Amino acid sequence: MMAQNLQAVGSVTPSQPQSQLDADAGQAYFDHVMAEDSRIEPRDWMPDAYRRTLVRQISQHAHSEIIGMQPEANWISRAPSLKRKAILMAKVQDEAGHGLYLYSAAETLGTSRDEMMGQLVAGKARYSSIFNYPTVTWADMGAIGWMVDGAAICNQVPLCRASYGPYGRAMVRVCKEESFHQRQGFEILLELANGNPAQKQMAQDAVNRWYAPSLMMFGPPDDDSPNSKQSMAWNIKRFSNDELRSRFVGMMAEQVRVLGLSLPDPEVRFNEDTKTWEHGPLDWEEFKQVLAGRGPCNAQRLERRRQAHDDGGWVREAATAYAAKMAAKNEAAA
Numbered sequence: 001m002m003a004q005n006l007q008a009v010g011s012v013t014p015s016q017p018q019s020q021l022d023a024d025a026g027q028a029y030f031d032h033v034m035a036e037d038s039r040i041e042p043r044d045w046m047p048d049a050y051r052r053t054l055v056r057q058i059s060q061h062a063h064s065e066i067i068g069m070q071p072e073a074n075w076i077s078r079a080p081s082l083k084r085k086a087i088l089m090a091k092v093q094d095e096a097g098h099g100l101y102l103y104s105a106a107e108t109l110g111t112s113r114d115e116m117m118g119q120l121v122a123g124k125a126r127y128s129s130i131f132n133y134p135t136v137t138w139a140d141m142g143a144i145g146w147m148v149d150g151a152a153i154c155n156q157v158p159l160c161r162a163s164y165g166p167y168g169r170a171m172v173r174v175c176k177e178e179s180f181h182q183r184q185g186f187e188i189l190l191e192l193a194n195g196n197p198a199q200k201q202m203a204q205d206a207v208n209r210w211y212a213p214s215l216m217m218f219g220p221p222d223d224d225s226p227n228s229k230q231s232m233a234w235n236i237k238r239f240s241n242d243e244l245r246s247r248f249v250g251m252m253a254e255q256v257r258v259l260g261l262s263l264p265d266p267e268v269r270f271n272e273d274t275k276t277w278e279h280g281p282l283d284w285e286e287f288k289q290v291l292a293g294r295g296p297c298n299a300q301r302l303e304r305r306r307q308a309h310d311d312g313g314w315v316r317e318a319a320t321a322y323a324a325k326m327a328a329k330n331e332a333a334a
């Protein structure tokens with residue numbers, strides 16, 4: 001936090017625990033940080049609603065990374081070469097790492113990882129709609145890397161400047177890794193697109209399947225997005241859902257030409273008047289169904305996560321027993 005910021009808000013210091021600030025002084029400090037487009041850190045005073053919004057968004061994001069491992073892990077044993085298996089395995093491990101940075105960032109807001117994981121396995125937490133679609137061919141690994149990670153980059157690069165410090169900092173590393181993921185997906189599609197006619201068709205079919213779901217990753221249209229306005233006022237979101245979706249369409253429209261493939265949307269065009277990319281209508285009813293748990297793979301994804309959680313129970317028990325043993329030993333030595 002810069003010194004001039006502190007002077008401007010009198011005696012309030014950024015690291016003062018919340019309990020030591022009265023609400024008015026805390027709110028004044030918080031408003032000042034927002035006006036300066038500066039950062040809130042874990043021990044700073046913050047409005048309860050800001051904290052809740054962050055826990056909601058960061059935990060959903062963490063869950064997305066963890067559930068997002070499944071559609072790709074599904075292809076590790078069937079990847080067409082040892083090199084492809086190794087690359088895919090590294091990518092899936094990266095997603096686990098992203099989940100861990102994000103759970104850690106959410107924990108700094110006072111919600112434990114156990115609690116967040118409990119909500120996920122109970123089916124009470126959201127995670128990205130995109131991971132409720134099946135991965136039916138190897139080309140889907142290319143389409144996920146190019147389109148899903150591409151959408152993630154468009155959405156997440158602005159989040160590197162999110163007003164909550166631990167979230168913004170986690171995003172920097174996540175985005176670097178996502179860029180590598182996107183390149184590997186593009187390269188899978190490029191190789192298939194330059195292969196035999198059946199391989200090229202496989203790549204085109206995958207692009208067709210993932211196009212609309214990847215556009216929906218950005219969330220509902222702006223006039224149906226209840227959280228955007230406040231999140232933008234709090235410098236968490238920097239652009240609206242539709243703005244980011246439009247940027248993403250422009251990015252794909254250029255890159256798909258290099259692949260020698262096409263987007264399954266004849267209405268994609270650059271509007272010279274508004275200087276934005278436009279696309280055809282999306283099936284928002286399908287999006288709502290997926291969010292309500294009725295997508296093609298929702299049940300399967302949750303069941304697999306529950307199974308993995310149960311299978312890992314012995315590790316949690318062992319870690320708890322070890323911590324208790326160490327605590328008792330330290331107490332005896334004190």
Ligand code: BYC
Binds near residue numbers: 057062152217219220
């Ligand atoms: N899926 O008011 P809105 C990845 C919900 S991981 C499900 O616009 P907001 C990757 C939304 O939560 C990608 N739910 O909300 C991993 C809200 O419901 P609640 C994950 C969605 O928060 C592995 C309601 O709809 N990325 O990239 O302002 C392998 C109304 O929406 C979705 C992130 O999580 C959706 N697509 O904006 C490869 C990024 N969209 O909570 C790749 C961080 C909306 O009120 N998150 N909803 O019950 C964000 O940027 C924002 O939370 C969103 C939504 C843009 C997603």
